[in-house]
Amino acid sequence: MIRGEVCFVRDEGEEGAQRARPRHLMCAAQSWPAQLLRALELAGWDQVPEEDHDELRARIDDSLHARGEAGQGAQDGAARSSSAMIAAAVLEPARAARRLRPEVAQAWVFADRLQAQGDARGELLALELAAEHTEDPSQARMLQRERARLWAPRRARINERLAGLRLRFVGGFLIGAHPEGASQIGRLLAAEAAETLARVRLDFCTQEELARLVDGATVHGRTVAVLDLPNSRTSDLGVLGRLPRLRRLRVGERFSPGVLAELPSLRALSLVGRGQLRGEQLGLRRELERLECSPRDASALAGIGARLPALEWLSLGRAKLEGLAQLGPVPKLEVLRLPGEALRELDGLEALPSLRELQCRPGTLRLVRELPEALAAPHTLERLALLGSKVGELDALAGLPHLRHLALVSTRVGELEPLRRLAQLRSVQLEGGDMRRVSGLARLEQLEQLGLGKLANVDLAALRELPRLHTLTLRPGGRRPRGLEALASLSALRRLSMPMEVFAALDDPASALAGVEVLELVGEGWPPLDFVAALARLRRLLLPGRSERDPWIDAVRERAPEVVVHIHLPPRDLLDHRDLYDWRAGPWPRELPRAGAL
Missing domain, CATH: 3.80.10 (Leucine-rich repeat, LRR (right-handed beta-alpha superhelix))
Known part of the structure; x- marks a missing residue:
């Protein structure tokens, strides 16, 4: 999903909210009038509230006139480019309106500070942030084109070393x-x-x-x-x-x-092998917040909440648990993943009052029916992944009113219509089985994200009835999906992931994917350069697993510098999380390093 939104006027209703962006631009008109004027001409005056046009233009003219009388004196602080001013026009009002996630807001403040100090990385960071968070794909592409121009000589120097x-x-x-x-x-x-x-x-x-x-x-x-x-x-x-x-x-x-x-x-420890940690050793680092392990003897986990009082995330891989009661109370646990052995009992869920996300393999059909009542706070569960053949009817999930993401893997589910009662449900992932045996998908009009993986007989015609679908992931099993022509009719579709062989089967990919802003093509091979250049809304092209030394990479940088190409991508799990240990999953920079880097 393209996260963030551009909002030029606040609408929370508090006093002075409607002036948030004009105040920022008025300050810019005094400090950097020439750059702001160019930025407005590039980004469009229509994005400024009409009632502020005259005042803003007058401020710019006054500042330009004053600087002309002063002999074109240097502006205060480091001069900023037009693209940097556009980035500020995207990010600052969103930050002032608290529409940016905290880490993004901190990154923008960091980028702004770097620019004030004349550090070129500040503009690079600002351009990337703004391109990620603007709702206007044309503006994002313009920002990314400028970012590519600035980054090219630095990338060349780094590649030498x-x-x-x-x-x-x-x-x-x-x-x-x-x-x-x-x-x-x-x-x-x-x-x-x-x-x-x-x-x-x-x-x-x-x-x-x-x-x-x-x-x-x-x-x-x-x-x-x-x-x-x-x-x-x-x-x-x-x-x-x-x-x-x-x-x-x-x-x-x-x-x-x-x-x-x-x-x-x-604060986070993941042990890939089995039987590497005994219960008494957990207390060696009581501050652990995240633990992933597969103990051979589940008794090693007894009383884990007391041994690790800060624990928020627990993944037990292939651990064999008959029930959850042996964990004891874990008051801060928010995420519990039990992807391995089948779970026979739900006793113990009531001792997890902070649980927001759960992944499990039910050992009996009744467990899904009993799940809402077994939870200490069913209204807090937001993400759920159910695995295995002991998952059938979904009517009981209506007792999870705040569920936003549901993954069903190799289940016996045949009817999805009960999910219509989940007003907050926005994302569904279906893996394994035959799509012909699953009905009701077209009735889930609230869906915004859909994943179809390892499914036989996929038919995309049903997706025409999903007016809000903006993210689609296709990993079909067996033959290529039918109804590929339906992709062109998904007016809200902005992010699409598909295998290269499915892409190759499109009669007219540039037309079918004209509205796509983020495209992921999985497998071997490269898309035609003419196709990449023809997509007027494309921001990012994701090509996982390819070689960054392939000549195609240099060719697309030359042909379509406004499109960012990523080949190093961290995977996502069934709860739609990135792998937090992955070297490619780093956050936005938020701290100023020592001088001299790059």
């Missing part, structure tokens, strides 16, 4: 990397760009490579906050104690629990 490394940049800041081998690790950490590096993934990590990472981070002052070692070959993690700001750690089959006592900042 870090050629061959997989890197993730946001707003000109290096936030994540996936190096291979000790040589790449050394080059990465020694580079100036690594000053802001926070996320690192090492595949099949050896003791030597881990030591090289920690030594490099220590010598060069790098803050590694997220470390992903999914296939670790080392059994001694004690060296991690020299990373005092490490907050998230994922480890493969070999984990030494004693290291927990040496990581004071650790």
Whole structure:
């Protein structure tokens, strides 16, 4: 989903709300009149409240006249480009109206401060933020074209020093990397760009490579906050104690629990292998907020709420739980994922008063019927994923009035119409089975997001009845979907994900996808450059798993610089969360690094 919205006037009703944006522009008219005038000419005066046109134009003219009388003196602070002013016109009123998520608002304040100090990364960050949050695709493309122009020479310099490394940049800041081998690790950490590096993934990590990472981070002052070692070959993690700001750690089959006592900042731990943590060891880091593990003996989890009083997220992989009562009260737990063994009883859910999201595999048909009554606070559950053949009728879910996202995986569900009673439901994901055996989808008129994965006999004709559908993910099983021509009639569709073979089956893809702003094509191969250039609303093209060294990447940058191409994408789970340990999933930069990076 394209998050955020552009709002140029506040509508909350508080005193002075209608003046939020004009006040910001009036200040800009005094500080940067020439740049603001160019920005307004590019972005359109029609986006300024009509009653403010005369006053704003008069302020600009007065400022230009005064600066002309002063001999065209320099403006206060660092001069800003027209595109930077447009970015400010998008972000500042949204921030003032509290329409930006807190982390986005902080990133915009950070970008604004960098620009005032003359740091070029401030404009890069502002352009990316504004392009992400404007509702106008033409404006987003213009901002991204300017961002591409500014980023190209910096990217070339970085490629000279870090050629061959997989890197993730946001707003000109290096936030994540996936190096291979000790040589790449050394080059990465020694580079100036690594000053802001926070996320690192090492595949099949050896003791030597881990030591090289920690030594490099220590010598060069790098803050590694997220470390992903999914296939670790080392059994001694004690060296991690020299990373005092490490907050998230994922480890493969070999984990030494004693290291927990040496990581004071650790808040999230994921153990990929089974049986790596005993119950008494949980208390070595009581501040943990997130835990993912697969204990062989579920008794290791007894009383976990008392051992980990700050726990908010718990995923138990292949753990065999007969019921949830053995967990004991976990008062702060918000997310519980039980994707492995079938759950036989719901006893214990009443001891989770903060639960907002649940993923489970019911062991009996009655569990779905009993779910709303078993919850301590059914009105707080917002996301639910149900797996397996013991999921049939969905009538009982009407007892979850605030449910917004529902995933059904390999279930026996045949009728979706009961979901119409869920007024807050906006997202449904269906995986496994035969679409011919599922009815009622077209009646879910409230749906905004829909995922169809590993389904046989997919027919998109039913989607014509979903007027609010803006996000569609297709991962069909078997033959390609029927009714592909229906895509052109989905007037609200803005984000689409499909396999390359389905894309290739479209008779006229430029016409069928004319309204799409974010397009993901999964699989091998590249879309035609003429097609990319022909989509007038396209903001982002997602091509996961491709090689960034392919000549097509340079060609599309030259042909369509207004389109951002991403090939490094973190996966999403059944509850629609990104993998928070993934090196590509970093947040917007919000802190000023030391001078000298890039």
